[in-house]
Amino acid sequence: GKYRVISTKSMPGTRWINLLIEQDCRVEICTQKKTILSVEDIIALIGDKCDGVIGQLTEDWGETLFSALSRAGGKAFSNMAVGYNNVDVNAATKYGVAVGNTPGVLTETTAELAASLSLAAARRIVEADEFMRAGLYDGWLPHLFVGNLLKGQTVGVIGAGRIGSAYARMMLTVSSYKPMVNNLLLGKEPRAWKRFSKRPMCRGPVVDEVALVEHLKENPMFRVGLDVFEDEPYMKPGLADMKNAVVVPHIASASKWTREGMATLAALNVLGKIKGYPVWSDPNRIEPFLNENAPPPA
Numbered sequence: 581g582k583y584r585v586i587s588t589k590s591m592p593g594t595r596w597i598n599l600l601i602e603q604d605c606r607v608e609i610c611t612q613k614k615t616i617l618s619v620e621d622i623i624a625l626i627g628d629k630c631d632g633v634i635g636q637l638t639e640d641w642g643e644t645l646f647s648a649l650s651r652a653g654g655k656a657f658s659n660m661a662v663g664y665n666n667v668d669v670n671a672a673t674k675y676g677v678a679v680g681n682t683p684g685v686l687t688e689t690t691a692e693l694a695a696s697l698s699l700a701a702a703r704r705i706v707e708a709d710e711f712m713r714a715g716l717y718d719g720w721l722p723h724l725f726v727g728n729l730l731k732g733q734t735v736g737v738i739g740a741g742r743i744g745s746a747y748a749r750m751m752l753t754v755s756s757y758k759p760m761v762n763n764l765l766l767g768k769e770p771r772a773w774k775r776f777s778k779r780p781m782c783r784g785p786v787v788d789e790v791a792l793v794e795h796l797k798e799n800p801m802f803r804v805g806l807d808v809f810e811d812e813p814y815m816k817p818g819l820a821d822m823k824n825a826v827v828v829p830h831i832a833s834a835s836k837w838t839r840e841g842m843a844t845l846a847a848l849n850v851l852g853k854i855k856g857y858p859v860w861s862d863p864n865r866i867e868p869f870l871n872e873n874a875p876p877p878a
């Protein structure tokens with residue numbers, strides 16, 4: 581291969597690897613066992629010559645890494661994620677590195693997880709499952725795991741973009757609520773959201789988790805499902821003890837189809853930039869590059 585492309589993690593499927601190999605790239609996949617690579621780990625991976633990198637949302641792609649990538653001749657970086665709050669796009673632009681993300685392929689998968697969490701939280705699925713497995717079920721009872729009915733309820737979506745809108749569509753069939761998509765969907769803004777929402781930002785930090793734990797303690801009937809956390813991978817003290825919370829480890833995009841699609845898109849992002857291909861014919865690719873007009877480094 582003429583071009584050296586690094587993936588900081590092993591990714592699902594083989595299509596992404598084949599695409600790169602077929603197009604003159606040598607692909608190197610980091611084999612480090614630790615879950616989260618440090619900036620130093622990644623600098624070592626980049627080395628003296630590296631044309632492009634596929635990275636992960638757990639990595640800190642800022643000034644240091646983009647300058648190292650640029651020094652190694654790198655022109656492209658893609659996050660294997662739709663979110664990019666781990667990426668300093670301005671720094672990338674400054675060093676002439678194009679930055680890509682992976683929208684589109686994870687919309688429905690992520691919305692399905694949100695719908696699953698909503699239903700699981702409302703109907704106390706996890707608590708009930710634990711109860712069964714603990715051998716505690718000794719017969720039907722009128723009070724056993726009584727939860728909340730969603731039919732007729734208002735479903736609010738804060739951030740009705742691609743994923744939020746897909747979630748809203750799914751939940752509308754459950755709640756039969758009149759659709760009000762692409763706006764703040766809320767008829768009446770629930771007090772809870774006023775109290776918890778901190779910053780208009782994707783992922784965990786949108787929720788004030790300490791306030792959420794207090795609210796869960798005071799209101800046993802209030803139920804929540806969470807996929808991301810304020811200080812990921814940690815949960816704020818007390819959250820793990822709350823029976824009225826369902827918590828899963830940032831798996832919203834984790835369907836086989838989607839994860840393979842994300843890996844493929846990330847590879848195409850990097851490949852397209854290295855080879856100078858015109859970007860995307862795929863109608864799902866609404867934002868092919870976050871900084872398509874990144875100037876060459878000075």
Ligand code: GLV
Nearest residue numbers: 660661662663833
């Ligand atoms: C996951 O959080 C993603 O942004 O893809």
Ligand code: GLV
Nearest residue numbers: 719720721722724
């Ligand atoms: C429950 O099984 C019922 O028949 O109401």
